[in-house]
Amino acid sequence: MAAAxxxxxxxxxxxxxxxxxxxxxxxxxxxxxxxxEHGLNVRLWIDDLPTLRALHPALDATxxxxxxxxxxxxxxxxxxxxxxxAAVVVEAFGCGLPEGYVAAMAAKPRPPxxxxxxxxxxxxxxxxxxxxxxxHPRLPLPRYFFFPGFTSATGGLLREADLLSRxxxxxxxxxxxxMDFADNAETVLxxxxxxxxxxxxxxxxxxxxxxxxxxLVAVPxxxxxxxxxxxxxxxxxxxxxxxxxxxxxRALPFLSQMRxxxxxxxxxxxFVRGEDxxxxxxxxxxxxxWQAYRQDEGAHQRKLQAFLDRYCTGLAPxxxxxxxxxxxxxxxxxxxxxxxxxxxxxxxxxxxxxxxRWTRDLAAHADMARQLVGFAANRVx
Numbered sequence: 605m606a607a608a609x610x611x612x613x614x615x616x617x618x619x620x621x622x623x624x625x626x627x628x629x630x631x632x633x634x635x636x637x638x639x640x641e642h643g644l645n646v647r648l649w650i651d652d653l654p655t656l657r658a659l660h661p662a663l664d665a666t667x668x669x670x671x672x673x674x675x676x677x678x679x680x681x682x683x684x685x686x687x688x689x690a691a692v693v694v695e696a697f698g699c700g701l702p703e704g705y706v707a708a709m710a711a712k713p714r715p716p717x718x719x720x721x722x723x724x725x726x727x728x729x730x731x732x733x734x735x736x737x738x739x740h741p742r743l744p745l746p747r748y749f750f751f752p753g754f755t756s757a758t759g760g761l762l763r764e765a766d767l768l769s770r771x772x773x774x775x776x777x778x779x780x781x782x783m784d785f786a787d788n789a790e791t792v793l794x795x796x797x798x799x800x801x802x803x804x805x806x807x808x809x810x811x812x813x814x815x816x817x818x819x820l821v822a823v824p825x826x827x828x829x830x831x832x833x834x835x836x837x838x839x840x841x842x843x844x845x846x847x848x849x850x851x852x853x854r855a856l857p858f859l860s861q862m863r864x865x866x867x868x869x870x871x872x873x874x875f876v877r878g879e880d881x882x883x884x885x886x887x888x889x890x891x892x893x894w895q896a897y898r899q900d901e902g903a904h905q906r907k908l909q910a911f912l913d914r915y916c917t918g919l920a921p922x923x924x925x926x927x928x929x930x931x932x933x934x935x936x937x938x939x940x941x942x943x944x945x946x947x948x949x950x951x952x953x954x955x956x957x958x959x960x961r962w963t964r965d966l967a968a969h970a971d972m973a974r975q976l977v978g979f980a981a982n983r984v985x
Contacts, residue, residue: 613691614645620699621652628656629880633762635675637973651680690716692980710743724752726911731757763971776870792818796871799895804938805831811945813849825858889963891955919958923951
């Protein structure tokens with residue numbers, strides 16, 4: 605979508621951090637791909653610079669306006685953003701745009717294209733709603749709704765052009781050595797554990813500890829450390845490793861996005877949450893367990909089941925039952941984890957082969973950034 609004078613058009617992306625690192629993670633990945641792979645000028649307006657810095661340490665959380673990897677990062681808090689030369693405006697996850705910004709858009713002779721980037725869902729209605737427009741209630745501005753998804757009728761998933769080749773070249777042994785896990789990570793079941801604070805961590809660890817095979821759990825970042833340390837009965841300053849029965853758990857520092865991808869590639873099973881880590885675990889082509897972001901009236905349970913229905917297509921019925929049963933326990937019925945864990949382990953080889961097929965099928969679709977650029981190109985002349 606390069607302009608005739610070869611100056612790349614500007615895209616503004618607006619992000620409010622609601623789901624901890626998920627919203628910031630998706631928006632940063634999108635901004636990075638749009639800039640690096642499509643040559644666009646990107647301004648990322650975000651209301652929580654410290655969260656973004658945790659994902660990308662090159663950013664300075666105290667500087668309200670800065671260039672990071674070619675992307676202009678702007679602190680939204682207290683600022684009065686204006687569209688300027690923006691050709692496309694992306695409102696991430698229905699966060700809303702500042703009223704003054706919207707008024708300035710409407711006042712321009714050629715208003716920017718307004719795209720509402722929605723949350724990811726496998727529900728069937730997404731295919732019919734992707735790309736639809738809705739007028740602003742007061743101003744002559746259409747908004748277009750862009751839905752990520754798992755079919756060719758949706759906007760696809762974020763994926764860097766070199767992601768799968770980097771994964772293929774990845775050296776897991778070197779990664780574990782760097783993380784000081786080299787003594788046994790190559791010979792036992794390795795699990796990454798990333799979840800919300802309300803996850804039934806104690807029940808999961810108890811099931812692992814009581815099993816017949818050794819399990820090594822890597823816990824990235826501080827979010828779950830209190831629950832893990834409480835399970836092992838250690839104090840907050842005890843950095844492990846911790847052992848009980850067949851289980852060993854170790855803490856990892858908070859990982860940047862690039863390093864977190866590598867953790868997913870290195871592990872045999874990945875527990876993930878929300879949207880960003882959920883998508884990255886699918887690109888890892890490994891068995892995964894997803895904790896959906898809790899929503900009112902059980903909406904997250906519907907999203908969970910919709911994905912299971914789609915993901916388990918082609919999976920052996922016994923393996924699909926084991927996977928679905930464990931996911932439902934992890935997302936609500938924690939009392940069943942003791943029986944669900946060995947059932948999941950028994951099916952893991954089949955689930956692993958299915959995960960590789962699933963990733964290949966996903967990769968056959970155009971990635972989300974490419975589809976966004978094409979979507980905009982058809983509407984910005």
